[in-house]
Amino acid sequence: MPTTTRGRRTRDALISAGREILEQCGLSGFSPETVAQAAGVSYGTFYTYFESKEDLLRTVVRAVAGEMFAASLVSPATADDAYTRIVEANRRYLRAWAEASKVLRLVEQGADSDEAMREMVLEVRELYVTRGEEGLRRLQGAGLADPSLDPRLTAIALGAMVEQVAHVMYSLKEPLDENEVVDHLSRLWAAAISLRGRPGHEGGDT
Incomplete structure (x- = not known):
């Protein structure tokens, strides 16, 4: 530096x-x-x-990923209940993805043939997987989510769902309403982990 x-x-x-x-x-x-x-x-x-074009590319990708990660963080003061925080996290992620997607998608497309780009993609995704995994562990520890779910695999699967929907909305230009998408994604996410207190939850599952 x-x-x-x-x-x-x-x-x-x-x-x-x-x-x-x-x-x-x-x-x-x-x-x-x-x-x-x-x-x-x-x-x-x-x-x-x-040092090289690749050095700058790594720096740009990390800068973009860092901006996206910061923009998608949910403030601790947002709400106490887990479901509201999931809704806000999904909304923030979609908006942050729209800003960063051009660079990140380019690197992702090159990951099939370039090992350095594949490592960049994994580095960026690990930020979100780790955050999702830690969040699910906290919910499981508080008795609010299905304890039988593997936290890391669940974070990978649900994160991929939200990422793909963001791609459909902003890259493929599917005419979807943001509020409806956020609501639907959040309901799917909460149902997948059997979140207690989610809309429509009657307390019968674990």
């Missing part, structure tokens, strides 16, 4: 330019030359801050 204010500004400009090029031109237009030109710096300056 650069130690001067000017150096940090230059590095941030390269990251911002890299993201813009990825979103507008895809991986085919992403190169040290095009990024340096878009950032208004020399070609040699690029290599002062990044």
Whole structure:
């Protein structure tokens, strides 16, 4: 990381330019030359801050993933009941995914043939899997969710459901109402873990 204010500004400009090029031109237009030109710096300056195109790509993906993760976090002050928090988490995730999807989908598409991209995809998804797994463990420990469910596998499955719906809405442009989607996803999520206190729950399951 650069130690001067000017150096940090230059590095941030390269990251911002890299993201813009990825979103507008895809991986085919992403190169040290095009990024340096878009950032208004020399070609040699690029290599002062990044070892390679792949180094910048990892940095951009991590920056985008970090923004998305922060935007999808639910504040502890949101509500005390688990169902309301699930609703808010799903709403925040959908909106955050819409902002980050262009970059993350590009990397995901390249993951089949590029091991480095596959590792990036797994790194990003692990953020959400770990968060979902820890949340389910807390609910199970409080007696609010089915204790027989494997927390990690459940987090992978339910997270994939929400991610795919986000893809359908924002990438494939399916004309779906956000409020209806959030409500439906949240009901499916809560029913899948047998959440106590969810809408329509009568306390008969575990």
